[in-house]
Amino acid sequence: MFFTLKNNHDFWNMVEAISKNLYRGVKLLNTISDEQYSNCSVPPYFSSIGNNIRHILDIFSCIFSGLENGNIDFSDRKRNELAQIKTENGIVYFQDIISKLNNLKDADFDKIVKVTDDLGTGSLTANYTLAGALIQAHSHAIHHYASIGFIINHLGIELPDADFGYNPTTPRK
Numbered sequence: 001m002f003f004t005l006k007n008n009h010d011f012w013n014m015v016e017a018i019s020k021n022l023y024r025g026v027k028l029l030n031t032i033s034d035e036q037y038s039n040c041s042v043p044p045y046f047s048s049i050g051n052n053i054r055h056i057l058d059i060f061s062c063i064f065s066g067l068e069n070g071n072i073d074f075s076d077r078k079r080n081e082l083a084q085i086k087t088e089n090g091i092v093y094f095q096d097i098i099s100k101l102n103n104l105k106d107a108d109f110d111k112i113v114k115v116t117d118d119l120g121t122g123s124l125t126a127n128y129t130l131a132g133a134l135i136q137a138h139s140h141a142i143h144h145y146a147s148i149g150f151i152i153n154h155l156g157i158e159l160p161d162a163d164f165g166y167n168p169t170t171p172r173k
Contacts, residue, residue, distance in 0.1 A: 011105075011109055011131075014109075014131065014134065014135070015101055015102065015104065017138065018101060018134060018137075018138045018141075019098055019101060019102065021138060021141055021142065021145075022094055022097060022098050022101075022141065023094075023098070024145065024160055024161060024163070024164050025053055025056070025090075025094055025141075025145070026091055026094045026095070027160040027161065028049070028148070028152075028160040028164070029053070029087040029090050029091050029094070030087075030091070031157075031158075031160060032049070032087060032157060033087070034085065034086055034087055036049065036155055036157060037049050037050045037053075037084075037085065037086070037087045037090065038050045038084065038085040038086075039151075039155060042150070042151045042154040042155065045147075047147070047151070048084065048085075048151070049148050049151055049152065050083070050084035050085055050086075050087075050090060051084050052144045052145075052147055052148045052151075053083070053084065053090050053093075053094075053144075053148070054079065054080060054083045054084035054090070054093070055077075055144060056140065056141045056144045056145075057083065057090075057093045057094065057097050058077035058078055058079065058080075059074060059077070059137045059140055059141075060097045060100075060101070060137050060141075061077070061078060061097065062074050062076060062077060063130075063133050063134065063137060064097075064100045066113070067107075067113070067130070070111070070112070070113045070114060071113070071114045071116070072113050072114065072115045072116070072128075072133055073115075073116040073117070074115065074116065074117040075116065075117055075118045075123060080093065101134075104130075107130060108130065109129060109130045109131040109134075110129050110130070110131065111129065111130045112127050112128070112129060113127070113128055113129070113130055113133060114126075114127060114128075115127075115128045115133055139167070142165065142166070142167050143167075145164055145165035146165035146166070147165075148164075148165065149164060149165040
């Protein structure tokens with residue numbers, strides 16, 4: 001995935017959009033209990049809000065872990081169990097990721113990085129730009145926020161805001 005940012009302003013717009021979306025998760029975690037966060041009772045996947053949050057943040061963490069050597073492996077996730085069962089640990093994980101994102105101000109977003117993932121038939125590696133990897137992680141987060149929205153609805157929890165889990169390009173009725 002090759003995306004070229006035209007200037008520093010584009011970078012800050014991207015970082016701002018990703019940070020704003022990640023803060024939606026923090027807002028949610030500040031309003032729910034650990035029991036709601038770790039509840040795996042909603043079919044068909046029986047996955048919790050916490051499972052989805054941890055997974056979202058693990059993908060961003062993979063980017064930051066592989067950035068220095070230019071090798072990002074989305075299958076090499078930490079899977080911190082406390083971050084998926086305790087809201088406090090989830091919030092700390094969000095804050096860590098947001099801080100690392102905001103510290104990229106001097107990064108070369110057009111830098112080519114190798115991105116590896118297992119697509120179900122084994123690991124594949126492709127060239128991305130750093131911007132492309134971050135954009136993919138952001139879209140992935142929105143997708144999982146939509147899954148979280150489904151869980152939230154079934155648990156009778158209110159969405160943290162009207163844009164939670166909506167891709168900006170999705171038409172609204």
